[in-house]
Amino acid sequence: MPALAQYINRHGAKEKNFRRWLVQESFGHYYREKCVIKLEPDGTIKVSDNAYAPTEAEQAAIRVAFQAGIELPKSMEVRPAAIQDLLPMLRDEHQRAAVNADDDPLFFEFYNQRTGMLRMVQQRIDTPTGKRYLPWSYWSDGEWRCMEPDGSLPFWKPKRSTGKTKYMVHEGAKAAKFVTEMCADASSTHPWIEELRQYEHWGMIGGALSPHRADYDELWERNPELMVYVCDNDAAGKEALVTVSKNYRRTMWGVQFDQTFPSHWDMADPMPRTFYSDTGRYVGPTIDDLVHHATYATDIIPAPAGSRARPTYAITPHFLKEWVQVREPDVYVNVNKPDKLLSEKAFNGWVRPFSDTDDTARILKRVQSNRGAGLRYAPASPSGLMSDERDNAYVNTYVGPRLVAEAGDVTPWLDYLDTTFPIEADRTAVIRWCATLVCHPEIKMKYGLLLISETQGVGKSTLGSDILKPMIGKWNCSEPSEATVTDGNFNGWCAHKRLAIVHEIYAGHNAKAYDKLKSVITENTLRINEKYMAAYDIENWLHVLACSNSKRALKLSMDDRRWLVPAVSEHRRSAAEWKRLHDWLDHEGGHAKIKFWMKEWLSANGGPVTVADTPPHTQAKREVIEEGYSQGQQLAVEVLRDLTERAPNTKLIVMDAAVQKRIIDQLYRGNRPDRIESLATIRKVAKGEGWHVIKQRVQTAAWRVPSVGVTTALTNDGTLTSTPIAELMKMVERGEAVFVDVAQVF
Incomplete structure (x- = not known):
């Protein structure tokens, strides 16, 4: 057909088959398609770009040729055995152009899975200038041709369906x-x-x-x-x-x-070599x-014929199943990746490549079924879109770690524990806290972990950032600064997290940090304030691991139940030791092996921390508490310790008011100040020193109690706490106990 050939050649189009040509522009090993030219059965030319349309004369001449009765072959499926007739042609092309001409030709068979018939064959030839792909298809005149089949390009697929969904x-x-x-x-x-x-x-x-x-x-x-x-x-x-x-x-x-x-x-x-450790373990991405x-967001609804109105847009049903607009806060969440909360602006930017409009959120808001979902963070429940007991929809933003426990040698982990936490009882408490955090996401412990050492480089932050964070999922962790924790107006670092790591905290005598963290550690629900977002409530599953180089890290109360404070070594490890530990963690499956070990340890050592448990009262914690004592509290400690040292095996009785009087006399020259350590504070100090409070109050001056009204007796012997005051007086008379007149002793 000279008329068709002349038109095709005028545009330099490349033949794909009898009915399809491409005008293309090559760059690199790709080409850019500028226009698709298609030939209809009656000779009509259709183009994807009108700039390449035939002239009226060209179109008329091509139609005339088809009116004369020209029939073009059609591509068709063929039995797989027919490929034997194609092999000689494949070999010829391979030997003519391939750099490895002596090898067998390389080709891929494209099957119709339902019939088992061949739709086409694609040949790959490695030439000196790069790869070439040749399409081969079978035609109704009984010939194999180096052409694409009619219609759209088929996918390569297994010969038979695998049944996968x-x-x-x-x-x-x-x-x-x-x-x-x-x-x-x-x-x-x-x-x-x-x-x-x-x-x-x-x-x-x-x-x-x-x-x-x-x-x-x-x-x-x-x-x-x-x-x-x-x-x-x-x-x-x-x-x-x-x-x-x-x-x-x-x-x-x-x-x-x-x-x-x-x-x-x-x-x-092959996988890049950099994704493997020196021992061959894979450490790359999943x-x-x-x-x-990448689901497309919008359908275009054309304006009615003859209308000058612009087309409108609707959300596709598949996109609608994936995205939810949360009521409070006003964010957008993909139910398959629920840990990412997007503002309206961020959502529009994120989905813009997959949408026909700049404001996809505006269209999504119109869909009632997609609005009103609540937001929760529930590590004990499946992630994504869920329904509560009242059938109200909510999105659970918790996404668990992908880490799979693996049995193996955990010597580097045990060495780290032994070196960092030298006291066995403290080390056991730390292990239980960490193992509960990693292995039992359904448990919200009611106390945090405070690691203090005056020496830097001993491994405090390593526990949080390098060991626990990868094990529970970095997306479930935050690392706020002390200023963010104590002075910040926003607390987004608390939301949708299981662990907050504060690398350096120092509050001195100020209780502000302690008070702020107390609610974070103990409350079941938190009110979250984030920049550019309305405040909202969310379940609190946050645990806090704080580090400090000072014993004044937090002003802990004497009866604190919110912090585990273990003794931390002051031994600084060498750079080589740290490298060995991190190589094991990052390249030898250290985290997976620790997780397996933690599960075994909990089974053998009494199980995880429960919500009712409080931390053990360690010596390190006692030192932190005392570091925050006022001068009066410190003097009370000195009085009680001195008494204990003077009579270590004697049952002693002393009045809290007498200790308070000693503080007034020594620190304030006998003049009672406006602010003085209360009797309740003195009793707490006494408890911290191992003394006990006698339950019955003292209402008599028989023991030369300062005239402060009702007071309380303290004793170093726990067996006396329920003894009536009258009986205690008789014990003193019989020499079975000693009443201490603080004013006379000091």
Whole structure:
């Protein structure tokens, strides 16, 4: 047909088959498609860009030729055995152009899974200038031709359906075929093999710049619950994700490889060597680390014919299933990645590549079924969109760690514990706290962990940032500064987290930090204030691990039940020791091995911390409490300790008012100040020193009690706490106990 040939040649279009040509522009190993030219059965030319439309004369001449009765062959499916007739042509092309001409030709077979028939064959030839892909199809005149088949480009896929409900589509047949065969190999040790086996693997051909030419009918017919598109690792490959999404228009995720992967890398290539430790252990990313939601957001609704109105937009039903607008706070959440809360502005920016409008949120707000979901953070429940006992929808933002416990040698962990926490009882308390945090996310402990050493570099922060944080999921942790904790107006660091790590806290005699953290540690619900967001309430599952180089880190009360304060070594480890520990953690599965060890330890040592448990009263904690004592409290300690040392085996009785009088006499020269340590404070100090409070109050001056009204007796012997005052007086008379007149002794 000279008229058709003249028109095609005028535009330099490349023939794809008898009925389709492409005007394209090459760059790198890709080409940019400028126009698709299609030939209809009656000779009508259709173009994707009117700039390449035929002239009226050209179109008329082409139609005349078809009116004369020209019939073009049609592509058709063929039995797999027919490939034997194609092999000589494949060998000829391979020997003519391939750098490895002596090898067998490389080709991929494209099957119709329902019939088992071949739809096409794609040949790959490695030439001196790069890869070439040749399409081969069978035609109704009984010939194989180096042409694309009629219609859209088929996907490469396994010959028979695997029955999987999730599909992973790769760019190109090579990666899809490689992964399919790898998944069938029971001996495969690929680090992603378990994730990959959840999918049936297909390959999209035509290049990263032509995903719109794929036969999406094949995917729609299968109707998978999820389709994941794997981008080639370059700019054009990643940009293809949006085009695939716009054409597929159903539930879809995208895998995009980051800069740690080589350019053009795909899943048929070996994993980068940098993803393995020196001993061969995989330490690179998981597929889940690389996945992004990519479901197309909008449908365009054209204006009525003849109307000058602009088209309108509607949210696609599949996008609607994935995204929820939360009522309080006003945020948008993807139910498959619920740990990320997006403001309206951030949401619009995030989904803009997958939407036809700048303001997708405005359209989403119109859908009543998508609004009003609540927000919760519930580590004991599944993540994502849930319903409560009243059938009210809510989004659980908690996403658990992916860390899987693994049996193994934990010597570096045990060495760290022994070196950092030298007192066995304290070390046991620390282990129980950490193991509960890691192994029992359903338990909210009611006390935090405070690590104090005056020497830097002993490993306090290592426990939080380098050990616990990776084990419970970094997205479940925050690391606020002391200023943020004590003086900040916003407390977003508390929300949707299980662990807050404060690397350096110092409050001195100020109780502000203690008071602020008390509610964080104990309350069941927190009121969250975040910048640019309305305040809202959320369940409190936060635990606090605070570090300090000073015993004045927090002003702890004498009867504190909110902090575990173990003794921490002042021994500074060498750089080589730290390197060995971190190499084991990061490259030898240290975190997984610690998790397994923690589970075993809890089973053998009395189980986890419960919500009713309080921390043990350690010597280190006692020192912190005393560091925060006033001068009067310190003097009370000196009095009680002096009495104990003078008569270590004697039952002593002393009045709290007498101790208070001693403070007034020594510190204030007998003049009672406006502010003085109360009798209740003195009793708390006494308890901290191991003394006990006698239950019956003293209402007599028989023991020369200062005239302050009713007072309380203190004793160093716990057996006397319930003894009546009258009986105590008789014991003193019989010499079985000693009443101490503080004014006379000191």
